[in-house]
Amino acid sequence: MENNSIEETGRNLLRVSDAQIKRASRTKFRRLTTSLLALALAAFQIVPAFATINNTVTASGTAPGGIPVTGNANATVAVIVAAPAVSVVKTIAFAPAGGDANGNGKADPGDVLNYKFTVTNNGNVSLNDVKVTDANDGVGAAVVVVVPTVVTTDNGSAAAGTLGDSVNASTTKWDKLGPADVITFTGTYTVVAGDIASAGGGSGIGASGGAEPDGFLDDKATATANYINGVTTTPVTSSDKKSIKLNIAPGLQVTKVASKTTNAAAGDVITYTYTVKNTGNTPVTNINLADTHNGIAGALVPAFVAFNVGNTSTHTGNTINSLSPGDSATYTATYTVTQTDVDTRQ
Ligand SMILES: [Ca+2]
Ligand SMILES: [Ca+2]
Ligand SMILES: [Ca+2]
Secondary structure, three states, rough: OOHHHHHHHHHHHHHHHHHHHHHHHHHHHHHHHHHHHHHHHHHHHHOOOOEEEEEEEEEEEEEEOOOEEEEEEEEEOOOOHHHHOOEEEEEEEEEEOOOOOOOOOOOOOOOEEEEEEEEEOOOOOEEEEEEEEEEEEOOOOOOOOEOOOOOOOOOOOOOOOOOOOOEOOOOOOOEEEEEOEEEEEEEEEEEEEEHHHHOOOOOOOOOOOOOOOOOOOOEEEEEEEEEEEEEEEEEEEEEEEEEEOOOOOOOOEEEEEEEOOOOOOOOEEEEEEEEEOOOOOOOOOEOOOOOOOOOEEEEEEEEEEEOOOOOOEEEEEEEEEEEEEOEEEEEEEEEEEEHHHHOOOO
């Protein structure tokens, strides 16, 4: 009996073991397929696992007899879809107290321009590493963009963001900018003579909309920032173009003096001295003098003599290749008075 019972038990155990083995195999297979499915889902998951606010509540108590009882409940709240965005608006103004030295409202050499770059986080997530770069078609010193030390507007409304969420400890960028918050970068540009000489052309920025050179100092500001969600980094950017008119005022003056103006007699040699001067603020090129003498064009040919001391202009023969602002050159021509002049010009 005892042996039979043991044998029966052993058979039962064996039967159970067979069944368990089958179930175990099925379970392992199910677990394996479940794991593979989970991995596949994770790989193609669009919404990060932390894109929800998870909450679990537990109720606990004691039943008669001191038996502890608990109940749990979970609540999951999906957060709004991230929409990172940044914008920059640039303004140009003459620096106060002498920025527009001659008060003409145009950019002259020596005038100082203040640039202001207003950067706004107009998305719904915080932005990191906010930077502004500035490019213009001037030939003066490059603009150094100054990072602000405080926020211009710390929007703390429920819809827009939180007070105090915009922080920075860097001089090259703004570390973190909250939604709807505003910061203002600044920069300065000093107009140089080369800007007038180049007529505001060269870089192809063309912010004024005209073909270069367009007579404008054109400028393009670009703001960049990153939205970092802990898994990926999404860059955002914005740019703004502005222009200011350059004071390009060309001017050319020529004077002529005769060595003798009275009692000209036959055989007298009269020397004419011509002075041509650039009275504007931009170089004038390819200058030639044409003299009409006694009504005959080209009867006298003024010959180039010299530029004034200190000039930077150049010439080839009687043609001035380029006459710099303020520079002047001297020409001369001679004429011998004839008997016919004396006879007919009484
Ligand atoms: Ca001016
Ligand atoms: Ca804020
Ligand atoms: Ca330009």
